[in-house]
Amino acid sequence: MENNATSNEYVRGTLKTIVLNLLAEHDRMYGYEITQEVKDRTGGAIALTFGALYPVLHKLEQEGLLVTESVEVDGRLRKYYSLTTPGNEAARDKTNDLERFIEAVRLLLAPKSLATE
Amino acid sequence: MKRLQENRLDLISKYLQASKLDPELLPEILDHLACEAEERLWDGKSFEQVFGTILDTADSQTLLNLSVDHKNLLAMEKSLNDIVFEGRNKLYGAYALRKGYSQTMQRSVLMGVTLFLLMVMLPNLYARLVPEPKASDIAYVVEAKPIDIVPEEMPKVLPKKEPAPVAKTVKSVQFVVLPDNQVEIENIPPSVEELETAQPGQETVDGVENLDIVAPPVVAAKPAASSVVGVEPLKEETFLGNVEQAPEYRGGLAAMGAFLQKNLKYPSQAAKAGIEGRVFVEFTVGSDGKVENVKSLKGIGFGCDEEAVRVVQLMRNWNPGKQAGVPVRVRFTLPIAFQLN
Numbered sequence: 001m002e003n004n005a006t007s008n009e010y011v012r013g014t015l016k017t018i019v020l021n022l023l024a025e026h027d028r029m030y031g032y033e034i035t036q037e038v039k040d041r042t043g044g045a046i047a048l049t050f051g052a053l054y055p056v057l058h059k060l061e062q063e064g065l066l067v068t069e070s071v072e073v074d075g076r077l078r079k080y081y082s083l084t085t086p087g088n089e090a091a092r093d094k095t096n097d098l099e100r101f102i103e104a105v106r107l108l109l110a111p112k113s114l115a116t117e
Numbered sequence: 118m119k120r121l122q123e124n125r126l127d128l129i130s131k132y133l134q135a136s137k138l139d140p141e142l143l144p145e146i147l148d149h150l151a152c153e154a155e156e157r158l159w160d161g162k163s164f165e166q167v168f169g170t171i172l173d174t175a176d177s178q179t180l181l182n183l184s185v186d187h188k189n190l191l192a193m194e195k196s197l198n199d200i201v202f203e204g205r206n207k208l209y210g211a212y213a214l215r216k217g218y219s220q221t222m223q224r225s226v227l228m229g230v231t232l233f234l235l236m237v238m239l240p241n242l243y244a245r246l247v248p249e250p251k252a253s254d255i256a257y258v259v260e261a262k263p264i265d266i267v268p269e270e271m272p273k274v275l276p277k278k279e280p281a282p283v284a285k286t287v288k289s290v291q292f293v294v295l296p297d298n299q300v301e302i303e304n305i306p307p308s309v310e311e312l313e314t315a316q317p318g319q320e321t322v323d324g325v326e327n328l329d330i331v332a333p334p335v336v337a338a339k340p341a342a343s344s345v346v347g348v349e350p351l352k353e354e355t356f357l358g359n360v361e362q363a364p365e366y367r368g369g370l371a372a373m374g375a376f377l378q379k380n381l382k383y384p385s386q387a388a389k390a391g392i393e394g395r396v397f398v399e400f401t402v403g404s405d406g407k408v409e410n411v412k413s414l415k416g417i418g419f420g421c422d423e424e425a426v427r428v429v430q431l432m433r434n435w436n437p438g439k440q441a442g443v444p445v446r447v448r449f450t451l452p453i454a455f456q457l458n
Contacts, residue, residue, distance in 0.1 A: 031145060032152035050149050051179040054142065055186040062190055070144075074120055076151055077144040 011046055015056050017098045020065065020083070020091035028069070028082040031057065057081055065090050121151050125164060129154070129171065136177045139184040146183070150175060324386075362439040364402035364447050366432070373432075380428045383455065384420030392417055395454045396425040404444040406434035414450065425453045 011018070022037055023029060029037070035048045060066045065087035070077050083091060129150055133143055150171050157167040198215045207213075307317065315324075366373035386392075394417035401410045411429050416422030429451065438447035 030148070032149045035149075036156075049174070049179070050146065051175075051183055054145065054149075054183060055190070058187060058190055062194070073148075074151075075123065075126065076148045078148050079145045 008049070008052070011048070012052065014098060015048070015052060016060065017091075017094040019053070019056055019060065020087065021095050023066070023081060023083045024088060024091040024095075028080040030078050030080050060087070121155050121158070125154070125168075126151055128168070132172070133175075133180065136175075136180045137184065138180045139187050142183060142187055146175070146180075360438040360440050360445060360447050364406070364438040364449060365436045367406075367434065367436055376432065377428060377453065380431055381453070382424060383457070384424050387417070387419035387421050387455065388457065390419055391457060392419045392421065393456050394421070395452045396422050397450055397452050398425050398429045399448065399450045400429055402435045402437055402447050402449050404437050404446055406437045406444075408432050408435065417455065421455050425455075428453075 018038065019034060022034055031050060031053055035050065035053060038046055038048050057066065061068060061081070065084060066081045067084055069080050069082075071080060072078070126147070130143070130147055133146060133150075138146060153174075154164075154167045154171060157170065158164065198212065202212045202215075205212075307315075315321075366376075396416045397414040399410075399412055399414045400408050403409055408429065411426050413422040413426055416425070437444040439445065
């Protein structure tokens with residue numbers, strides 16, 4: 001639980017990038033699929049709650065980075081999200097940004113760990 | 118994968134509605150929770166357990182946050198109208214009118230411009246549509262080149278005729294100069310030499326030369342004069358049939374006899390040839406008594422016929438024949454006897 005809480009803290013800032021990146025890898029995804037994908041690939045280290053995921057998706061949709069299509073599955077309306085052309089560019093940019101940021105964070109963290117070693 | 122039964126889906130749906138989740142978000146969240154529930158059921162948990170965990174994860178506070186987030190997101194797009202009508206009766210009609218104002222304006226401007234342009238262009242359009250047959254006609258004429266040439270020539274001829282009225286002319290005889298032997302000799306007046314031995318007459322007769330103009334007829338006329346006495350006027354009204362009052366020589370038959378005797382000359386030819394007989398002279402006595410259309414019906418020749426006609430033509434006016442008291446033209450035949458002693 002504690003672990004989840006800390007991860008959520010970091011996830012909040014990177015969630016947009018994560019979602020865009022996932023959508024760039026797939027043609028289209030729906031909300032639950034995204035949470036499952038994140039869970040599977042991180043081995044459960046990062047768990048997206050729907051309370052955090054959906055506002056991000058809606059915001060990206062409003063910004064014109066995503067388009068949605070509703071398909072009826074098992075008597076329920078399933079909303080699929082896919083990237084638009086500007087969405088693709090944004091995904092690339094944001095991923096690059098995040099990678100640089102992670103590198104920077106790693107640089108920040110490394111000396112400390114080296115010092116302790 | 119286990120499918121969530123309808124009634125259980127409804128259960129989740131009702132729970133979400135009860136939590137006052139934004140209706141726009143509802144289908145998506147419902148799908149998400151249903152997927153999660155199916156996953157857990159697959160793991161072998163009972164629905165009650167699953168439903169309990171769902172209620173834990175999707176507690177009312179989380180759902181409320183979602184709804185608020187969504188509203189805030191939409192608020193960025195909200196127009197002034199939505200803010201003004203927040204919490205007011207939107208069904209009243211003013212909201213719909215205000216909301217559709219820009220669209221209505223757009224449409225009306227478009228329609229107005231279109232109508233105006235149409236009105237302005239209408240004459241132009243009409244002119245473009247109507248003369249098409251004319252254009253095609255001209256095109257047709259242009260193709261038929263030989264036809265074009267004919268009408269061009271026609272107007273050239275007409276103006277020439279109109280402005281130049283023909284002057285009144287008389288054909289003048291064209292005198293052609295020819296060699297003497299080719300000149301056709303027509304009527305030449307008798308020469309002086311010819312007239313020394315002959316008398317001028319109607320025609321050239323090879324008669325006795327140096328015959329006195331008066332002498333021979335006088336000699337012949339004397340015996341003839343006595344014979345002419347026996348002239349019997351034979352009235353023949355051929356023109357109007359029988360007339361009530363026949364035309365009459367002024368002075369009567371005796372006077373006519375005297376006139377004839379005085380004027381008739383026995384033609385010398387006839388006298389020489391010993392010709393005798395009666396010449397029937399036909400003539401018309403006009404309503405004014407004038408003697409006209411004199412000709413010999415039946416004669417004896419040798420100049421006697423001509424002589425009879427000549428004398429009758431000399432006659433003075435007759436008393437015209439009358440029909441019902443009105444003078445009329447009457448055809449008359451007069452026999453004149455030529456007799457030698």
